[in-house]
Amino acid sequence: MKRVEGVSWRELLRDPAHPLWSSRGGGDPSRRLDDHLEILMQVCNAVHFAHSRGIVHRDIKPDNVLVGRFADVYLADWGLAFRMRSAERPVFCGTPAYMAPEMVLGAPIDERTDVYLLGATLHEILTGEVRHRGSDARAVLAAAAASVPHAYCAEVPEALARIANKATSRYPADRHADAAELRQAVSGYLRHKSSMSLVTSAIDRLAALRAIGERDPDDAQVQRDIDRLVAEARFALAQALEEWGENAAAREAQRELDALLERRHARVARLERLARDEDPTRDARARLVGQVLLAVVGVGLSLDAFVRGVDYRPSVNELTLEGLAPVAAVAAGALAMRRRVLRTAFNRRATLCVAAIVAGIALGRALAARAGMTVPQMLVYDSMLAAVGAVVSAGSTFAALAWVGAAMAATAGACASWPAHAFFSFSVGTAASLLLVFVLTWPRRAPPASAERAS
Secondary structure (H helix, E strand, O other): OOOOOEEEHHHHHHOOOOHHHHHOOOOOHHHHHHHHHHHHHHHHHHHHHHHHOOEEOOOOOHHHEEEEOOOOEEEOOOOOOEEOOOOOOOOOOOOOOOOOHHHHHOOOOOHHHHHHHHHHHHHHHHHOOOOOOOOOHHHHHHHHHHOOOOOOOOOOOHHHHHHHHHHOOOOHHHOOOOHHHHHHHHHHHHHOHHHHHHHHHHHHHHHHHHHHOOOOOOOHHHHHHHHHHHHHHHHHHHHHHHHOOOOHHHHHHHHHHHHHHHHHHHHHHHHHHHHHHOOOOOOHHHHHHHHHHHHHHHHHHHHHHHHHOOOOOOOHHHHHHHOHHHHHHHHHHHHHOHHHHOOOHHHHHHHHHHHHHHHHHHHHHHHHHHHOOOHHHHHHHHHHHHHHHHHHHHHHOOHHHHHHHHHHHHHHHHHHHOHHHHHHHHHHHHHHHHHHHHHHHOOOOOOOOOOOOOO
16 A cells, blocks of 8 residues: 555544644644534545545544645555455454444444444544443443444534434444445535534524523513524524525424414513503593592482481381492493493493492492491491492402592491491591592503513
8 A cells, every 4th residue: 555644533633732623624623523524524425435445444443544744634444345246255353432333233234323333433423432431342242233323412413413323323234334324424514514503692692591491571671582582593504594495493482482472472472462451541530520420429319418417317118229320320431431441451340340339339238237236336337338349349459549538437436336326427537538539540641662672
């Protein structure tokens, strides 16, 4: 054989700063992986040529590859070479750490056996370790016979991991058809590496978007983060597809980004609908009409007490019938303005609270009359029911209604303390509470809408 001036590929794998790299034009240590892949492709060329002459090498590994100073690569040590389709049965030989399963099991060998050895060499390029390892020779051979797909770490490009695992598949039919096909796969990775790198960048942004998840979309910083990540992911995917239009990973990432944005937009729209549904300023004027109707009835009943005098004492039956007037007012108002007042959840809840209070008072008076309670007792219970109702309503509508609850609780105390003037005390307390409701729930101008966020 001719004399080759250079070093074995093994030395270059062990020493990324080897002086030979500079003579090969590979002075940048950051592209060592690309340099090794280019050497591997040249080895694939040599193997493919040998296969075209019916010869398989059977011992491809970095130790048997010589790299010269002028980018020349030689596949050496053909001592175990074997002529395919020969009548001679191949003997057990080779390097166990790289062996294909058929070499261990004594099965027929062909071009795909060398493809396996090339894949095992690629594995060493990617991991720095041989393909088959074990505590002793028997364990190494068992690993070669099994040839379980390797789980590569995240630092290994996914495309190269797939190529390596395919080339070292247990069954020859699952490998690349020949060395030329393996070379094309590696060459394709190098051609499209920039596009795949952009996809990886976009996938990182998608992971960050998923991490944001269900965080508050109204948070300004969250929205800025989302806008930035979306813009970066879109740009990276657009560039990736511009460089390589058939980049399936880029198209898949684009679909995932579109689906993620669609889900988030749907969630934002849902939250905005809920916010509008819970906005107390919506249809507030229509709700005010109902308040006026109820106030007219309530204050009218209270004025009756002033007209009749402080010492007026209605009968139980009169008090019971009087309790039906607010119920009728609430029912009539809700029916007349149902298309305006009842179309938001907030107004429906407010109407329900008022209806529950007035209906509770009317029903309570009817039951109290049947139980034989006195008018002062009935008015004490009416006041406490209104106080509790106002406090409960404060938790689901206007928080300031708690003051109305306090006013009605004071009214209950007055009715209990001066039973002779209970009706007058109840009328004064009710009128004051209705006026307080007007003050506390008077419609206010809604704050200006914030600028629409960019999507």
